[in-house]
Amino acid sequence: MISKIESQADVSGLIEVFSEVWGAETLSEFVSSIQSTECILVKANGSVVGYAFFGRDDRGFIEITDIGVCEICRGKGCGGELLDYIIRQHPCVMLTVRADNPARHVYEKFDFKVVDEYKNYYGVGADGIRMARGVCVY
Numbered sequence: 001m002i003s004k005i006e007s008q009a010d011v012s013g014l015i016e017v018f019s020e021v022w023g024a025e026t027l028s029e030f031v032s033s034i035q036s037t038e039c040i041l042v043k044a045n046g047s048v049v050g051y052a053f054f055g056r057d058d059r060g061f062i063e064i065t066d067i068g069v070c071e072i073c074r075g076k077g078c079g080g081e082l083l084d085y086i087i088r089q090h091p092c093v094m095l096t097v098r099a100d101n102p103a104r105h106v107y108e109k110f111d112f113k114v115v116d117e118y119k120n121y122y123g124v125g126a127d128g129i130r131m132a133r134g135v136c137v138y
Helices: 008-022 024-036 078-089 104-109
Strands: 038-044 047-056 062-069 093-098 113-118 128-133
Touching: 008 024, 008 038, 008 047, 008 062, 038 078, 047 078, 062 078, 078 104, 093 104, 104 128
Parallel strands: 062 093
Antiparallel strands: 038 047, 047 062, 093 128, 113 128
């Protein structure tokens, strides 16, 4: 089930999943993300199991800045639920992902196409790829 943040329990669940995905030392990035973008949650049995941060870029396109799903829920469609919610509301969606990220196949399943590649974007030997879905003039 997709929802917005509705309670302190949602915030706590979001922090827990974010920390699992990125590590507790990145909570300052979490604070920055939650202040500057929209956030949606995916829940299972009332608990937060995933999230997506997204907002408009300088051209007005939707930019997904982060999607995270707790480890025990990966591969069970939670990330797809988040993507589906976003793309149903917005005709053009873009994101950047590590080239070797296993979630890349989920984006491709939702018709995201590679539009650019960034050498060493995430550090030496960790390339990034820019993906877009819909009619985005890039």
